[in-house]
Amino acid sequence: MVGTVADLLAAVLLVAGALLSLAAGIGVLRFPDVLDRMHAATKPQTLGVLLLLAGLALRLRSPSDLGMIALVALFQLATAPVAAQMIGRAAYRTGRLDRALLETDEVDGPAPH
Amino acid sequence: MTAGSRTSEPSHGRVKRWRDRLVAYGWLVLVWNLLWGDFSWANLLGGLVVAGVVLVFFPLPPVTFGGRVRAGPLLVLVLSTLGELVAASLRVAALAVLPGHRPHSAIVAVRMRVPSDLNLALTAEVVSLVPGTLVLDVDRDAGTLHVHLLDTHGSRQLAENKERVRVVERRIVRAVGSAAEVRRLGRPAERGT
Structure with a gap:
């Protein structure tokens, strides 16, 4: 009984995580410039992976797998923002951004409108 | 240092x-x-x-932990970060999927009240996970985060978003900062650049 409930919950979590990852992918395709795209690549993607991992944990339920899943989740949370920041910084410093989309840029003076 | x-x-x-x-x-x-x-x-x-x-x-850079962990504020930090991660994900996912939307964005500089390396790093990490903000660059000497805001309109929302970054900082310092750092939070925020 408990196993069935856990399996059901796992299925829901896996589908939700997959949908969020799909939305992240669509965002990366549709957002207009690099910086906007990095938003899509960090938030829904991170939560998507976390939900997938939670689903996996509920389905596998063995201690060794749980340890591995916890590690993946931890490193995902720790590294995704760092990767996004590195890419964002590189894009900003090399001027690969669409200034027409910016309301303001306090680092480099207000954007020309 | x-x-x-x-x-x-x-x-x-x-x-x-x-x-x-x-x-x-x-x-x-x-x-x-x-x-x-x-x-x-x-x-x-x-x-x-x-x-x-x-x-x-691969020797560690000397980022030492000078504060102490407080269980209550740490729980607040973890729960609110998870909650905001969910909210952020749904919002960005909605922006991505809804048709005909062209997000307006902005880049702002937010000065931290506690400019220690550890606090800058932790705040930068969490800020990238909460709604609409992404850290572009860290000015370590000035203790300033350069933050990219997704989907923001007008100066009022700009101010709100900056305040949100400061709220994240406050939560982190309350959870793991030293007593002196917590006292610095009480001071009025310096005028951001």
Whole structure:
């Protein structure tokens, strides 16, 4: 009984995580410039992976797998923002951004409108 | 800036560095065992060797932990970060999927009230996970985060978003900062650039 409930919950979590990852992918395709795209690549993607991992944990339920899943989740949370920041910084410093989309840029003076 | 130069007694600083190294060593051994999937003597010994090699060849930068962990505020930090991660994900996902939307964005500079390396790093990490904000660059000397805002309109929303970054900082310092750092939060925020 408990196993069935856990399996059901796992299925829901896996589908939700997959949908969020799909939305992240669509965002990366549709957002207009690099910086906007990095938003899509960090938030829904991170939560998507976390939900997938939670689903996996509920389905596998063995201690060794749980340890591995916890590690993946931890490193995902720790590294995704760092990767996004590195890419964002590189894009900003090399001027690969669409200034027409910016309301303001306090680092480099207000954007020309 | 090294850990030693900040403390008045050099021997005290050295003790702290060794404590930091020991914590890192134990953590690496634990990770090694988790990666292999079970705890055994072979994994423990292998982990001790590998962690030692890692620490010798990739020495830690002297970011030392000067505060103390407070359980209540830490729980607040973890729960609110998870909640905001969910909210952020749904919002960005909606922006991505809804047709005909062209997000307006902005880049702002937010000055931190507690410009320690650890606080800058933690705040930058969490800020990238909460709604609509992404850290572009860290000005370590000025203690300033350069933050990219997704989907923002007008100066009022700009101010709100900056305040949100400061709220994240406050939560982090309350959870893991030292007493002196917590006191600095009480001061009025410096005028951001």
